Amino acid sequence: MRNPYLDVHRRIRAHxxxxxxxxxxxxxxxxxxxxxxxxxLSFLDGPPIPEVVAAGTDAIAFRxxxxxxxxxxxHTYSDLVRGPDRAVLDAHPVQPRLxxxxxxxxxxxxxxxxxxxGAILMLPLALHGQLAAYAGAVAVIVGAWLCSLGxxxxxxxxxxxxxxxxxxxxxxxxxxxxxxxxxxxxxxAPGVVLAVAGLSVxxxxxxxxxxxxxxxxxxxxxxxxxxxxxxxxxxxxxxAQRSYVRASALLAEVDAAWAGREEGDEDRxxxxxxxxxxxxxxxxALRQGWRRLRTWPMGAWGxxxxxxxxxxxxxxxxxxxxxxxxxxxxxxxxxxxxxxxEGDPPWLDEALGVDPGRVALARTAVAALYAQGAILPAIAxxxxxxxxxxxxxxxxxxxxxxxAGAFAAQAARRFRSQGVLAYAPVAVLAWAAVAGLTWTGVxx
Amino acid sequence: MxxxxxxPRASLEVEGLRKEYGRVVAVDQVSFxxxxxxxxxxxxPNGAGKSTTFxxxxxQLLPSAGSARVLGVDVAxxxxxxxxxxxxxxxxxxxxxxxxxxxxxxxxxxxxxxxPTAEPDAxRVEAALAVAGLGAxxxxxxxxxxxxxxxxxxLACALVAEPPVLLLDxxxxxxxxxxxxxxxxxxxxxxxxxxTVLLSTHVLDTLARVADRVILIQRGxxxxxxxxxELEHVRHMLREDEAAPVPRT
Numbered sequence: 042m043r044n045p046y047l048d049v050h051r052r053i054r055a056h057x058x059x060x061x062x063x064x065x066x067x068x069x070x071x072x073x074x075x076x077x078x079x080x081x082l083s084f085l086d087g088p089p090i091p092e093v094v095a096a097g098t099d100a101i102a103f104r105x106x107x108x109x110x111x112x113x114x115x116h117t118y119s120d121l122v123r124g125p126d127r128a129v130l131d132a133h134p135v136q137p138r139l140x141x142x143x144x145x146x147x148x149x150x151x152x153x154x155x156x157x158x159g160a161i162l163m164l165p166l167a168l169h170g171q172l173a174a175y176a177g178a179v180a181v182i183v184g185a186w187l188c189s190l191g192x193x194x195x196x197x198x199x200x201x202x203x204x205x206x207x208x209x210x211x212x213x214x215x216x217x218x219x220x221x222x223x224x225x226x227x228x229x230a231p232g233v234v235l236a237v238a239g240l241s242v243x244x245x246x247x248x249x250x251x252x253x254x255x256x257x258x259x260x261x262x263x264x265x266x267x268x269x270x271x272x273x274x275x276x277x278x279x280x281a282q283r284s285y286v287r288a289s290a291l292l293a294e295v296d297a298a299w300a301g302r303e304e305g306d307e308d309r310x311x312x313x314x315x316x317x318x319x320x321x322x323x324x325x326a327l328r329q330g331w332r333r334l335r336t337w338p339m340g341a342w343g344x345x346x347x348x349x350x351x352x353x354x355x356x357x358x359x360x361x362x363x364x365x366x367x368x369x370x371x372x373x374x375x376x377x378x379x380x381x382x383e384g385d386p387p388w389l390d391e392a393l394g395v396d397p398g399r400v401a402l403a404r405t406a407v408a409a410l411y412a413q414g415a416i417l418p419a420i421a422x423x424x425x426x427x428x429x430x431x432x433x434x435x436x437x438x439x440x441x442x443x444x445a446g447a448f449a450a451q452a453a454r455r456f457r458s459q460g461v462l463a464y465a466p467v468a469v470l471a472w473a474a475v476a477g478l479t480w481t482g483v484x485x
Numbered sequence: 486m487x488x489x490x491x492x493p494r495a496s497l498e499v500e501g502l503r504k505e506y507g508r509v510v511a512v513d514q515v516s517f518x519x520x521x522x523x524x525x526x527x528x529x530p531n532g533a534g535k536s537t538t539f540x541x542x543x544x545q546l547l548p549s550a551g552s553a554r555v556l557g558v559d560v561a562x563x564x565x566x567x568x569x570x571x572x573x574x575x576x577x578x579x580x581x582x583x584x585x586x587x588x589x590x591x592x593x594x595x596x597x598x599x600x601p602t603a604e605p606d607a608x609r610v611e612a613a614l615a616v617a618g619l620g621a622x623x624x625x626x627x628x629x630x631x632x633x634x635x636x637x638x639x640l641a642c643a644l645v646a647e648p649p650v651l652l653l654d655x656x657x658x659x660x661x662x663x664x665x666x667x668x669x670x671x672x673x674x675x676x677x678x679x680x681t682v683l684l685s686t687h688v689l690d691t692l693a694r695v696a697d698r699v700i701l702i703q704r705g706x707x708x709x710x711x712x713x714x715e716l717e718h719v720r721h722m723l724r725e726d727e728a729a730p731v732p733r734t
Binding site for chain 1: 540575578579580584593601
């Protein structure tokens with residue numbers, strides 16, 4: 042039996058001849074590993090006390106696993122619900138179960154770099170002779186990946202069902218805030234994936250800790266995340282049958298609701314638009330960013346809150362923690378120029394008579410401006426708790442935002458939508474270097 | 486609009502279809518029936534609601550009110566079921582850009598067949614390729630195609646499995662005259678075999694040759710549903726519409 046969707050994805054891949062781009066994140070992780078070790082695996086610097094190693098492995102395995110699960114929660118949404126197949130298949134009858142298998146295989150292949158990066162970043166554990174801890178940490182990360190892959194599709198498909206459910210309408214109205222009702226279920230789906238995966242990953246990493254401390258049953262907890270993923274995968278087929286096609290109408294409703302809101306003058310306002318009133322390239326980039334990539338400036342403030350948690354401390358390491366956490370957020374948000382360039386055909390700037398250098402400069406400015414959402418809350422928290430010691434992290438982060446934004450803008454100018462492939466490895470490496478050096482620098 | 490048990494079953498039944506976006510009403514009280522073997526033109530100025538109607542007929546958009554049925558299947562309730570009877574060419578057809586037209590049409594034939602895991606009927610694929618008239622270009626990647634070639638490929642994908650109902654939204658746009666003629670001949674032949682075609686177009690002369698009826702949509706409402714022989718009247722109404730001041734919503 043041959044799956045037509047798998048066949049078609051295989052053919053597309055053969056025609057695209059993508060090259061070994063998957064090596065880039067792995068190479069970046071390999072280069073970042075020694076630099077990030079002081080931040081991620083600081084417990085290896087002391088004597089190998091079993092309790093310390095077990096606790097440290099538990100903590101880092103959980104964090105890395107949760108990070109992988111959160112990335113997969115978003116990827117499963119973007120690959121299935123808003124994936125590239127939908128527009129093509131909207132004109133045809135589909136066999137949702139077969140399609141789901143093909144999409145899952147493609148997602149697994151394209152996102153395999155996530156657990157591999159985790160395995161590379163954990164390598165210092167093995168190099169310090171902590172082989173069992175290394176194996177346990179990698180198993181947790183791989184389990185998180187499998188779990189979120191399995192339940193991700195299920196939860197997103199269930200969210201489509203929920204969006205159409207008259208029974209849940211009242212609940213969704215309570216939760217949706219300013220969003221259209223039909224979007225409410227979709228918005229919270231990644232959070233549900235993360236919560237379920239996070240719980241099982243937490244139990245698995247705690248199991249590793251117990252296993253390392255001599256309680257063999259603890260290792261059995263490693264089976265929890267993959268088992269949960271398997272259950273999710275089994276439920277996804279019937280849900281796809283009911284929800285995949287209906288999701289097209291749901292997405293059209295959500296998009297139309299947003300477009301309808303922007304009819305009003307109030308909603309035409311663009312975040313930070315006043316900064317671009319006399320700079321047409323900046324105005325264009327700000328408008329494009331706000332209307333097409335609103336999650337980025339809004340998400341930056343969300344990440345800023347995470348940074349604020351790191352900064353709300355009188356610990357001597359808090360400034361370095363702020364640089365590490367907010368720096369990671371800055372590295373992420375500063376990729377926005379590559380997304381801004383995605384829809385622009387190469388001839389556009391030429392046709393508009395615009396200097397590409399000025400466009401790149403405007404995109405740099407947008408990246409730096411959006412990054413303020415990630416920087417300012419963290420610095421404010423640190424300022425309150427430690428006063429003047431917040432100044433150095435502020436300078437480091439602002440400089441990082443400018444440099445990263447400029448690099449992303451140049452990558453976008455040169456490679457358009459592929460610019461992110463050039464930006465991402467360099468950003469990971471730069472973040473690891475800055476975070477590692479800052480952490481080492483403040484060590485008592 | 487109710488049908489008696491003795492009346493032949495309509496292929497496409499649209500009843501009181503309405504779509505509103507906030508305060509904007511894009512389509513309102515649109516009703517019509519298309520019988521097997523009919524080729525009906527859907528005409529109207531830009532923004533009249535033709536594409537919105539097509540999207541509701543194919544399950545890509547939920548109606549705010551009213552219903553659409555394809556061979557008795559309610560599109561809003563069972564969009565997947567309705568799609569099995571439909572061949573659709575949307576206004577802006579999306580194709581897998583990194584396939585050749587031959588591969589895309591073969592894929593469409595597979596997923597439209599009874600057994601999508603089996604190889605499709607090669608003769609049907611060749612026949613659809615002949616309608617597209619891409620010649621040697623059929624083995625080039627779609628992302629290298631012009632707009633017209635893109636549309637021809639989408640048409641061939643819709644026609645390959647000979648579905649009983651064809652919804653073609655501006656499907657002849659960008660086609661050279663010879664290709665348009667060839668496609669119209671195929672549509673005519675499909676109707677003769679009992680299929681139903683709803684074709685939206687701006688080229689009224691095209692409809693004069695092939696259509697049985699013409700439905701005129703203006704400002705979201707059906708303003709005329711006439712035999713194709715009265716196309717001149719439709720043309721006149723369209724000219725009046727152009728001359729009329731645009732109402733503010």
